[in-house]
Amino acid sequence: MTRIVSVALYSRGGPVAAGGSQKTLGSKTYHWGILVSPERSTGRDCAAYHATDKSYLDTTTYRMVNPEMKWYFEAKENINPELSTKLVGHLVIGKVPDKATAADIKAVFNSVPLPVKNQNPQQDCKTWIVNAIQALQKLKWASTFDVKKFMDYAVLYADDRMKGTTSKEPKMKVYVPKK
Structure with missing residues (x-):
């Protein structure tokens, strides 16, 4: 089964999603992640990977999880990404080799360095x-293209x-770099 790798962009919701914020915030308007899915998804057959610093209230313990926002x-x-109300869209950038297991795929993304707080310029999910x-390009799981141009195109x-x-x-759109 062929699995594709996509860069997914999500709406942050609230006032950020209201019109006009794209011009002010640019790429920070969106939360960025990776989707791995079969070429023809049939529901809960996808995986999503991302870096986050979210904190939230655990409804069982009523304690904040990640209050330091690390x-x-x-x-x-x-997961079925079609059930997400915040998924704006995703751009296909490559394919996962058939021999790669779910654990192999997770290990690749788990090894990607996390953003570092209090840096200039500021690091975030886009940095990740x-x-x-x-990392995907080094493994030949993604085609070779100029990442900065891709990021601008994705916005x-x-x-x-x-x-x-x-x-x-x-x-869902396959990314084809312009020459």
Whole structure:
């Protein structure tokens, strides 16, 4: 079974998602992650990987989880990305070799350096994505392309997807670098 690797962009919701923030915030308008899925997904057969510094209230213990907002790696397996209300779209950048197991794939993304707090320039989930793409390119799981140009293209793609029904872009698109 062929599995594809995509860079996924998610709406942050709230005031950030309201029109106009793309011009002010640029790439920070979106949360960035990786999706690994079969070429033809049939539901909960995908995996999502990302770096996050989110904190939240544990509804069982009523204690804050990650109150210091430290960066950590998160893997979610057996998901259906179509059920996400925040997925703006995803750009296919490569394929996973057939011999790679779910543990192999998770290990690749778990080894990607996490963003570091209090840096200039500021590091975030986009920093992690750049490093993840470079790791995939070294493994030949992603095609070779200029990562900065890709990131700029991805923002324009997501900005168009945020237009909703007037968007001209599909939810999933294969990235083809311009020469």
